[in-house]
Amino acid sequence: MEYKxxxxxxxxxxxxxxxxxxxxxxxxxxxLHLDVMDGxxxxxxxxxxxxxxxxKPAVKQVIDTHLMITEPIRYVEAFAEAGADVAIVDLDIEExxxxxxxxxxxxxxxxxxxxxxxxxxxxxxxxxxxxVEEFGGLDFCHNNAGxxxxxxxxxxxxxxxxxxxxxxxxxxxxxxxxxxxxMLENGGGSIINTASMSAHIxxxxxxxxxxxxxxxxxxxxxxxxxxxxAKRGVRVNSISPGYIGTxxxxxxxxxxxxxxKWNEMAPMGRMGKPEELEAICVYLAGDASSFTTxxxxxxxxxxxxx
Numbered sequence: 001m002e003y004k005x006x007x008x009x010x011x012x013x014x015x016x017x018x019x020x021x022x023x024x025x026x027x028x029x030x031x032l033h034l035d036v037m038d039g040x041x042x043x044x045x046x047x048x049x050x051x052x053x054x055x056k057p058a059v060k061q062v063i064d065t066h067l068m069i070t071e072p073i074r075y076v077e078a079f080a081e082a083g084a085d086v087a088i089v090d091l092d093i094e095e096x097x098x099x100x101x102x103x104x105x106x107x108x109x110x111x112x113x114x115x116x117x118x119x120x121x122x123x124x125x126x127x128x129x130x131x132v133e134e135f136g137g138l139d140f141c142h143n144n145a146g147x148x149x150x151x152x153x154x155x156x157x158x159x160x161x162x163x164x165x166x167x168x169x170x171x172x173x174x175x176x177x178x179x180x181x182x183m184l185e186n187g188g189g190s191i192i193n194t195a196s197m198s199a200h201i202x203x204x205x206x207x208x209x210x211x212x213x214x215x216x217x218x219x220x221x222x223x224x225x226x227x228x229x230a231k232r233g234v235r236v237n238s239i240s241p242g243y244i245g246t247x248x249x250x251x252x253x254x255x256x257x258x259x260x261k262w263n264e265m266a267p268m269g270r271m272g273k274p275e276e277l278e279a280i281c282v283y284l285a286g287d288a289s290s291f292t293t294x295x296x297x298x299x300x301x302x303x304x305x306x
Contacts, residue, residue, distance in 0.1 A: 078278035079285065080107035084140070087131045089116045110135070118145045118171030128178040137186065140285045141179040143172045144194045148211040150254070161210045168214035169221070176225060180234055188233025192284050195219045195238040197300040206258060215240075219296045226294030235293035237284050242300025245271035268301040 080086050080103055088103075088111065090096040096113035104111040112134055116127040132138050146168045149160045172193050183189030198208065199215035222238040229236065243262050249255055249271075263270055280297055283289050298304060 077103055077107065078282050079140075079142075080104075080109040080111060082282050082286070083109070084285075085110040085135050087112050087114055087127075087134065089114045089118070089127055091115065091117060118143075118175055119166040121174050124171075124174045124178050128175075128182060132182060138179060138182050138189065140190045140192075141175065142192045142194070142281065142285075143175050145171050146194065146196075146211075146214075148208055150206045150208050152207045153209045156210065164210035165214050165217075168211065169217045172218055173221060176221070176236070180225065180229065180236075183234045184229065184232050189235075190285050190289070191225070191234065191236045192281060193218050193222050193236070193238040195222070195240045195296060197240050197242045197298060197304050199240055199296075200298065200304045205261060222296065223294045230293055235284075235289070237289075237292060237294065238296045239277065239280060239284070240296055240298040240300065241272060241277060242266075242298075242303045243271045244274060244277070246274055266301055266303055267305065270301070272299065272301060 076086055076088065076099075086100075086103065086109065088096045088100050090113065093113060093115035096115070100111040100113040103109070114127050114130055116123045118124060128138065147164060149156070149164055151160060176191055176193065179189070179191060183191075195218040196211070196215040198212045199219050202212060219238055219240070222236050225234075226236040243249075243259075243266070250259070259271065277299060280299060284292065284297075
């Protein structure tokens with residue numbers, strides 16, 4: 001049997017991995033031997049072709065929810081590059097359409113924009129129905145809508161508390177259930193909820209009790225759904241990013257004064273980059289993570305280690 005050998009590369013470099021796989025598929029090889037690491041524990045891994053079968057089938061139809069998009073989101077682009085057709089869901093439909101157009105042109109995938117208030121059950125249910133009609137199915141859902149209101153607890157109004165909870169926790173619940181119901185009835189799927197390192201620590205110096213509580217709720221919701229749906233083909237995981245230097249964060253007048261303090265506290269001395277969330281999201285989306293459910297994966301540069 002003929003084998004083709006790909007150069008060593010990081011297992012998390014899905015873009016280059018995809019390029020290697022397509023080159024080898026075109027050469028007609030039935031197997032790919034990929035050197036993952038040179039250490040004594042895992043010298044190499046062999047995959048039956050095509051390798052992207054562990055990624056692509058589980059991310060053909062994607063929902064990615066946002067409260068507001070002000071720049072092309074890197075991990076949404078990573079989903080499309082891995083072979084996904086993506087629905088970007090947002091309140092700001094014009095910005096969502098702009099982002100969808102950019103990603104479609106860049107990746108060659110079908111990318112659509114849908115306007116939805118994630119706190120409105122009827123709108124969320126209609127959104128999932130539209131995604132299924134547009135794409136012919138739904139394999140993966142990433143819930144990423146969220147806001148933060150920095151206010152001392154004794155000064156925070158009940159309306160502010162409810163706003164954070166409704167978007168950050170209730171919105172994720174509604175989308176999880178709407179997407180989960182479809183997946184349960186149609187062969188399974190994968191759901192990723194965006195939590196935060198704030199579910200594990202209390203951030204300082206900014207007071208943000210509602211945000212912290214809502215994100216802790218996201219993790220426990222994730223674990224609860226994972227247990228309920230474990231034997232029914234639907235996996236539910238969460239990611240907990242640390243401070244990420246998005247364009248929105250780096251240019252926010254209210255956050256700029258805090259960034260220097262955060263970086264002083266950070267073990268790596270810097271914020272994370274949006275692209276540093278790509279690989280873990282693509283991993284959780286696909287069949288490569290078929291035994292991963294109920295997990296919360298912290299991506300914070302060791303910020304929560306002390």
